[in-house]
Amino acid sequence: MAETIFDPNIIKDQNLVYKRTDHMKEKALSYCPGCGHGTAHRILMEVIEEMGIQEKTIGVSPVGCSVLAYDFMNVDMQGAAHGRAPALATAIKRLMPDKFVFTYQGDGDLAAIGTAETIHACNRGEHITIIFINNGIYGMTGGQMAPTTLPGMRSSTSPYGRDEATMGHPLRMTELVATLPGTCFVTRQAVHTPGNVRKAKRALRTAFELQTRKIGVSFVEIVSNCNSGWKMTPVKANTWMEENMFPYYPLGDIKVPEKID
Amino acid sequence: MAKVKGAIVIDIQRCKGCEVCVPACPKDVIGMSTNVNNKGYHYAEPKHDDCIGCANCAIVCPDGVITVYRAKD
Ligand SMILES: Cc1ncc(C[n+]2csc(CCOP(=O)(O)OP(=O)(O)O)c2C)c(N)n1
Ligand code: SF4
Numbered sequence: 001m002a003e004t005i006f007d008p009n010i011i012k013d014q015n016l017v018y019k020r021t022d023h024m025k026e027k028a029l030s031y032c033p034g035c036g037h038g039t040a041h042r043i044l045m046e047v048i049e050e051m052g053i054q055e056k057t058i059g060v061s062p063v064g065c066s067v068l069a070y071d072f073m074n075v076d077m078q079g080a081a082h083g084r085a086p087a088l089a090t091a092i093k094r095l096m097p098d099k100f101v102f103t104y105q106g107d108g109d110l111a112a113i114g115t116a117e118t119i120h121a122c123n124r125g126e127h128i129t130i131i132f133i134n135n136g137i138y139g140m141t142g143g144q145m146a147p148t149t150l151p152g153m154r155s156s157t158s159p160y161g162r163d164e165a166t167m168g169h170p171l172r173m174t175e176l177v178a179t180l181p182g183t184c185f186v187t188r189q190a191v192h193t194p195g196n197v198r199k200a201k202r203a204l205r206t207a208f209e210l211q212t213r214k215i216g217v218s219f220v221e222i223v224s225n226c227n228s229g230w231k232m233t234p235v236k237a238n239t240w241m242e243e244n245m246f247p248y249y250p251l252g253d254i255k256v257p258e259k260i261d
Numbered sequence: 262m263a264k265v266k267g268a269i270v271i272d273i274q275r276c277k278g279c280e281v282c283v284p285a286c287p288k289d290v291i292g293m294s295t296n297v298n299n300k301g302y303h304y305a306e307p308k309h310d311d312c313i314g315c316a317n318c319a320i321v322c323p324d325g326v327i328t329v330y331r332a333k334d
């Protein structure tokens with residue numbers, strides 16, 4: 001046991017309250033310090049662990065910072081071409097309908113190059129879970145403007161801020177897919193505070209449980225920070241996110257299925 | 262009423278010094294070390310032992326480096 005300022009009698013297995021799930025691999029995450037991707041990965045794997053479905057789950061990783069999600073999540077995974085994760089997940093789920101199938105995608109992946117795949121998978125009502133990490137920017141490639149970039153928000157391709165007259169309006173993909181009959185559960189969450197992490201985890205649990213009802217896509221957006229792309233410290237980025245992202249992307253359930261007892 | 266005491270163990274070599282855990286703690290337990298780890302990050306460390314074992318710090322840590330314990334006195 002390393003040195004500790006705490007009473008060593010507390011630090012015993014029987015007193016354990018929280019430790020990183022072994023459904024996350026040992027490998028250090030490739031994400032920037034403070035990036036929400038890590039927290040989102042972990043609560044997703046906690047849900048898989050708590051449901052006991054590790055052997056029955058297949059994930060699809062995107063192109064973007066989370067391209068290497070399969071290196072971190074200890075479940076079977078396949079990598080999709082940029083934006084094509086919902087199409088690949090469709091194939092996997094149709095071939096293996098008893099598996100729990102999810103995609104994990106950024107906003108550049110899901111709401112730009114993959115718009116068609118997203119909308120059509122949602123419209124077909126595939127029985128998959130789509131996890132959408134919205135940080136309002138292309139993180140991996142150096143902070144370019146995404147369809148989700150806020151009005152006036154600076155990025156490397158909108159250095160004077162996004163001008164809606166010439167660059168269009170931020171796309172609320174989550175509200176959009178909620179209008180489609182093929183989605184059964186649509187919600188927007190965040191993972192920057194303890195309360196938000198707990199709520200987001202419950203939402204992910206609901207999303208996975210709904211796959212067994214086979215009533216369509218469960219869609220969980222997580223508004224997250226890209227502190228590197230936004231050029232802020234992680235803590236500042238989280239405050240900025242609350243003040244600027246949440247008014248445009250309000251948190252909460254947008255569509256919930258009817259309860260069955 | 263028995264007092265609940267908590268303790269945290271931080272895997273300092275995996276910590277990226279992001280400070281996200283600091284405002285998450287209701288007891289202001291966590292501060293940043295003036296030392297750096299092998300990756301060059303100023304890692305998180307407990308400043309005092311007033312921890313209640315609520316796990317807030319651990320569940321917001323993007324890199325999952327905090328382990329939390331709790332016991333009744
Ligand atoms: C077909 C194709 N077009 C463009 C790219 C370049 N590219 C890589 S990641 C990315 C965007 C990633 O942004 P996002 O999905 O928001 O994820 P983040 O990195 O922010 O998590 C782009 C455009 C690519 N790899 N493949
Ligand atoms: S560039 Fe942005 S999204 Fe990518 S790991 Fe860094 S903070 Fe996260």
Ligand code: SF4
Pocket residue numbers: 267268269285286287288289290291311312313314315316317318319329
């Ligand atoms: S477990 Fe709770 S009280 Fe203890 S350091 Fe973490 S946040 Fe603070």
Ligand code: SF4
Pocket residue numbers: 034271275276277278279280281282283304305321322323324325326327
């Ligand atoms: S949140 Fe985790 S990685 Fe960030 S400073 Fe705290 S312990 Fe280190």
